[in-house]
Each structure stands twice: as C-alpha cells, then as structure tokens.
Amino acid sequence: MSAVEVAQVSKVFNLGTADQVDALVDIDLTVEQGEFVSLIGPSGCGKSTLLRLIADLIEPTSGTVLMNAKPAHQARLDQDYGMAFQQSGLFEWRNVQKNIELPLELKGWDKPTRRARSLEMLELVKLGQFAKHMPWQLSGGMQQRVAIARSLAANPPLLLMDEPFGALDEMTREHMQTELLRIRKETGTTIIFVTHSIPEAVYLSDRVVVMSPRPGRITAVVDVVLGSDRTEDTREDEQFYDRITEVREALRGAEMGSAPLGIEDR
Amino acid sequence: MTVVLGAGVDESVISVLPARGAQRKRRRGLRVLMFPITFAIVAALWEGYKVVGPQNGGKILGWKLLPRAGSREMPHVWDMVSRLTRPENGPNSQTIGIVVAKAAFYSFRVALLAFVLGVVIGMVLAILMTRFKFFERALMPYLVISQTVPIVGIAPVLVFILAAWSRNLGDQKWIAASLLGAFLAFFPITIGGLRGLKSASPESIELMDSYAASWWMTLVKLRLPSAAPYLAPAMRVAGAAAVVGVVVSEISVKINQGIGELVALYGQQATNDPAKLFTAVFGAAILGLVMSALVASMEKLMLRSRPVTA
Numbered sequence: 034m035s036a037v038e039v040a041q042v043s044k045v046f047n048l049g050t051a052d053q054v055d056a057l058v059d060i061d062l063t064v065e066q067g068e069f070v071s072l073i074g075p076s077g078c079g080k081s082t083l084l085r086l087i088a089d090l091i092e093p094t095s096g097t098v099l100m101n102a103k104p105a106h107q108a109r110l111d112q113d114y115g116m117a118f119q120q121s122g123l124f125e126w127r128n129v130q131k132n133i134e135l136p137l138e139l140k141g142w143d144k145p146t147r148r149a150r151s152l153e154m155l156e157l158v159k160l161g162q163f164a165k166h167m168p169w170q171l172s173g174g175m176q177q178r179v180a181i182a183r184s185l186a187a188n189p190p191l192l193l194m195d196e197p198f199g200a201l202d203e204m205t206r207e208h209m210q211t212e213l214l215r216i217r218k219e220t221g222t223t224i225i226f227v228t229h230s231i232p233e234a235v236y237l238s239d240r241v242v243v244m245s246p247r248p249g250r251i252t253a254v255v256d257v258v259l260g261s262d263r264t265e266d267t268r269e270d271e272q273f274y275d276r277i278t279e280v281r282e283a284l285r286g287a288e289m290g291s292a293p294l295g296i297e298d299r
Numbered sequence: 300m301t302v303v304l305g306a307g308v309d310e311s312v313i314s315v316l317p318a319r320g321a322q323r324k325r326r327r328g329l330r331v332l333m334f335p336i337t338f339a340i341v342a343a344l345w346e347g348y349k350v351v352g353p354q355n356g357g358k359i360l361g362w363k364l365l366p367r368a369g370s371r372e373m374p375h376v377w378d379m380v381s382r383l384t385r386p387e388n389g390p391n392s393q394t395i396g397i398v399v400a401k402a403a404f405y406s407f408r409v410a411l412l413a414f415v416l417g418v419v420i421g422m423v424l425a426i427l428m429t430r431f432k433f434f435e436r437a438l439m440p441y442l443v444i445s446q447t448v449p450i451v452g453i454a455p456v457l458v459f460i461l462a463a464w465s466r467n468l469g470d471q472k473w474i475a476a477s478l479l480g481a482f483l484a485f486f487p488i489t490i491g492g493l494r495g496l497k498s499a500s501p502e503s504i505e506l507m508d509s510y511a512a513s514w515w516m517t518l519v520k521l522r523l524p525s526a527a528p529y530l531a532p533a534m535r536v537a538g539a540a541a542v543v544g545v546v547v548s549e550i551s552v553k554i555n556q557g558i559g560e561l562v563a564l565y566g567q568q569a570t571n572d573p574a575k576l577f578t579a580v581f582g583a584a585i586l587g588l589v590m591s592a593l594v595a596s597m598e599k600l601m602l603r604s605r606p607v608t609a
Binding site for chain 2: 110119120122124125126127128140193
C-alpha cells in the first residue's frame with residue numbers, strides 16, 4: 034500500500050472565467066512508505082498546489098488522491114499527516130511546548146499525555162530546555178524545529194513540508210537539512226518536501242520530482258542514489274554533484290532550453 | 300542572526316530579555332511620576348493666568364486672549380480642592396467629596412456594565428460578520444449610521460420605550476444609560492474585532508484546516524488570540540465611549556444619582572459657588588481615569604505573553 038497515490042489529478046483555478054489558470058494537468062505520483070520525495074520547479078509550476086491537494090486543503094478539479102488507500106479528505110479528518118510551512122506559523126501567544134501540543138489538544142488528548150508527548154518531541158528536535166520559551170525568543174532555525182516537532186507530535190505517518198527552510202540563512206539551512214534526515218530516520222516518517230533549491234532537493238530526497246509551469250505538470254523524476262546514510266560529507270560527494278546536474282538539466286529541459294526562473298542554483 | 304549549531308542553544312537571544320525588563324521597570328516608574336508633575340503644571344498655568352492675564356483681554360502676536368478671570372469664573376485650585384471637604388449645601392448636609400465620590404461610583408458601575416455589554420455585543424457582531432460574509436455586507440452600513448445619530452436624541456426615545464415595558468422605570472432609568480453607553484462602546488469593538496479576527500495568516504488557517512479543526516475550534520484557538528492585539532486599542536476607545544455615553548445620557552434622562560446629572564446640577568449653582576462645579580468635574584475626570592486604568596490592566600492581561608515590541 035502506497036503512502037500517497039495521486040492519480041490523473043488536474044486543478045483549474047477560476048474555472049470558466051477570463052483568468053482561468055490550469056495549475057496542474059494530469060498529475061500521476063506515487064510515494065511509497067518511508068520515502069522522501071521532493072517537488073521542485075520554478076514559481077507557478079504548481080508544486081505547492083500539489084502539496085495542498087494531497088493535504089486536502091484544496092480539492093482537485095478531477096482525479097483522485099489517496100493516502101494509505103484512504104481518500105485524502107478522510108485522511109485529513111483522521112489527521113494522518115503533519116504539515117510544516119515556510120513561515121514556521123507558530124502561535125506567538127503560546128509557548129514552545131503549548132505550540133507543540135496544539136494538534137494534540139485538537140485530537141482531545143488529556144493534559145498529562147500531551148505534556149509527556151510534547152517534551153518527547155522537544156528532545157527529538159534537541160530543544161529540550163526551551164519548553165517554556167515564547168516563539169519570538171527563538172531564532173528562525175529554532176522556530177522551524179518547533180514547527181517540525183508540532184507537525185510530528187500526533188505521530189502521523191506522513192509529513193508534508195512547503196519550503197520549510199526557505200527563509201533560513203544558508204548555514205542554518207544545511208544544518209536543518211541534516212537534522213531533518215536524522216528525525217526522519219528516527220521516526221520512519223514518509224516526507225513530501227516542496228523546495229526550489231536543487232542541492233536541498235538532492236541532498237534530502239530518494240526521488241526528486243521535477244515540475245514545469247503553464248500548465249503545471251511533472252516533466253521528470255530523478256532517482257537520487259546516495260544511500261540512506263547521508264552526512265555533511267555527502268555534499269562534497271561526486272555522486273551528489275552528478276545528481277544536481279541531472280536535476281538541473283531536467284529543469285532546463287522542462288523550460289525547453291531557456292534557463293528556469295526562480296530556481297536557486299546554490 | 301545567530302547561526303544555530305549543535306544542540307541549537309542560542310544564548311544571545313535569551314540574555315537580552317532581563318535587560319529589557321529592567322528598562323521597562325524604570326520607564327514605568329517615570330510614568331507614575333508624570334501624572335503629579337503634569338497636574339502641578341496645569342495648576343500652575345491656571346493660577347498663573349489668574350495673575351498675569353490681561354484685565355480686559357487683548358492680543359498677543361495676533362492671538363486673542365480672554366480677559367483675566369475673577370475667582371468666580373476661575374476659582375483658585377486650592378478652593379476647588381478644599382471645597383471637597385466642606386458640606387454640600389447647608390451645614391447639616393453631607394461633605395461634598397463624599398457626594399461626588401458616591402455619584403462617580405454610581406456612574407462607574409453603570410459605565411462598567413455599558414462597557415461589558417459593548418464588548419460582548421461588539422464581539423458577537425464581529426464573530427458573526429467573520430463567519431457569514433453576507434452579514435457583514437448587510438449590517439455594516441447600519442452600524443456606521445448608528446454611530447452618527449446623536450446620543451442625546453436617542454436617550455429620551457429609549458427611556459420612552461423602556462417605560463412602555465416597565466411601569467416603575469423611575470429607579471431603573473440607569474438601564475437606559477447603560478444601554479446608551481453600550482451603544483457607543485460596541486462600535487470600536489466590532490471594527491477592531493473584525494480586523495483582528497481576519498488577521499490570522501493564511502498559513503495558520505491552513506494549519507488548522509490540516510488538523511481538520513472545526514470553525515469553532517479555529518475561532519477559539521487561532522482567530523480570537525490573533526485578534527487580541529487589535530482588540531486592546533479598541534477596548535480603550537470603548538471604555539472612554541462607555542463613560543461618555545453614560546454621563547451624557549444621565550443628563551439627558553435626568554438620573555439624579557449619577558455624576559453627569561451632578562455636573563449639570565452644580566453648573567446651575569456655579570454663580571454662587573463656582574468651586575462646587577469643579578468638584579463634580581473632578582469626579583467625572585476620576586471616573587474616566589479609573590475606567591481607563593481598568594481597561595489598561597485588562598489589556599496587559601490580554602497581551603501578557605506577546606513580543607515586547609507589540
């Protein structure tokens with residue numbers, strides 16, 4: 034049973050009006066259990082839209098989305114996935130611990146269980162001593178760790194991430210990538226990750242899904258065979274550069290010769 | 300920004316906080332002192348004008364000056380203050396300070412009810428308008444119009460309507476005053492509340508959706524807390540509006556126990572006893588100060604865990 038199965042999905046915004054947009058056309062994508070898949074492409078290619086379709090935050094115009102063979106809508110009602118955004122989206126009136134407890138509150142967990150679980154999650158993201166801090170007292174990287182802890186608090190099998198490290202400086206970003214791989218290894222979570230950084234996609238993923246705009250579609254899928262033990266050294270591996278080149282060329286091909294817009298080459 | 304490495308301990312972020320706290324404490328101390336200082340300045344200006352103001356008025360640099368006022372128009376500050384300790388009318392009547400305090404307290408209770416009613420009604424309207432778009436479009440013009448109607452005009456109408464319901468309205472005219480205070484107070488709450496409830500970021504709404512949170516849960520856990528920074532200033536305006544509404548309608552519908560009517564009554568006696576009028580004005584001013592202090596402390600409670608810059 035696949036973690037996520039997107040079949041023949043299309044999304045049209047403003048259907049039947051003058052500013053009709055074909056955001057996604059005929060998308061087929063299967064993500065296996067425990068897999069790390071990145072969606073990459075220039076602005077407007079529909080990668081965030083695809084993520085939101087999987088999350089059932091918007092409905093497809095046609096086609097189906099299944100999560101563990103369950104319709105996406107039911108999966109959302111059952112809180113079968115966690116989500117993290119570019120802005121950490123922490124509630125500034127809640128301390129770190131209470132932020133992590135938010136999904137548990139909504140699930141109706143009792144207070145002691147919530148406490149225990151949130152502390153466990155804080156240990157996972159190595160922020161054990163910051164439970165009582167307010168979000169605005171933390172750096173951007175720390176805020177994202179809290180957001181990741183929150184998205185994993187209810188122990189969902191799937192994590193959907195929309196450019197979660199996009200607002201971080203390069204050094205923090207690389208550190209967070211390594212942390213994310215460690216967390217994934219410890220929890221065995223399936224991850225779908227939207228990014229517009231090629232090295233980020235390659236470093237993190239088992240597969241990189243390359244998308245192109247107008248209309249939004251999948252143009253290539255690059256298998257990243259770097260093994261499951263990736264460290265900071267992996268970034269200097271020849272294999273790593275080969276895969277980056279492969280993804281870059283796939284993106285260029287998608288744009289038919291012209292340089293893709295909005296892609297970070299660093 | 301500090302780069303987070305290893306366990307991600309970022310000491311520099313934490314260490315600034317106590318220093319900021321101390322700075323705030325010092326500033327608060329200064330603020331407490333500011334009130335007596337400005338009071339002394341105002342008193343000095345008042346008394347100063349009584350000494351140096353031109354006898355028959357005149358002009359300075361093209362500015363028209365009023366003629367110097369005698370103690371009938373501008374009583375000495377110490378006369379006003381000492382008047383508070385003397386009896387109201389005859390030698391056997393109550394001390395005027397107590398009369399004024401009682402009246403101010405009476406009006407305060409009515410204004411407090413007006414404020415609470417205003418906040419409740421204002422929030423209910425704001426929540427309904429956030430929930431149902433058509434509600435906002437249908438109601439908003441009427442709400443705006445409601446605020447342009449002079450309250451002195453509505454007061455007697457309201458008393459008339461209430462009288463139709465209750466036969467002995469005599470002792471319950473304060474209900475009318477409270478309703479009129481609420482009538483002025485709800486509007487800023489509705490406007491501030493509406494903006495605040497809509498201020499939650501699209502991503503945080505999506506986050507709540509991803510948890511399949513109900514509309515009600517999203518309201519309680521996200522929208523209402525997001526609205527707090529918008530509601531705080533709205534509450535200040537509403538507090539002042541409640542006081543004004545109550546004091547004015549007390550005069551308009553003749554509620555004898557209230558400070559508004561006391562100001563009007565002492566105003567009629569001002570030719571013989573000018574300091575007396577000012578004692579009632581003090582009472583009204585203190586009523587306003589107490590109300591704003593109360594609202595300010597509510598605000599502090601509402602925003603207690605927010606960033607220092609907010």
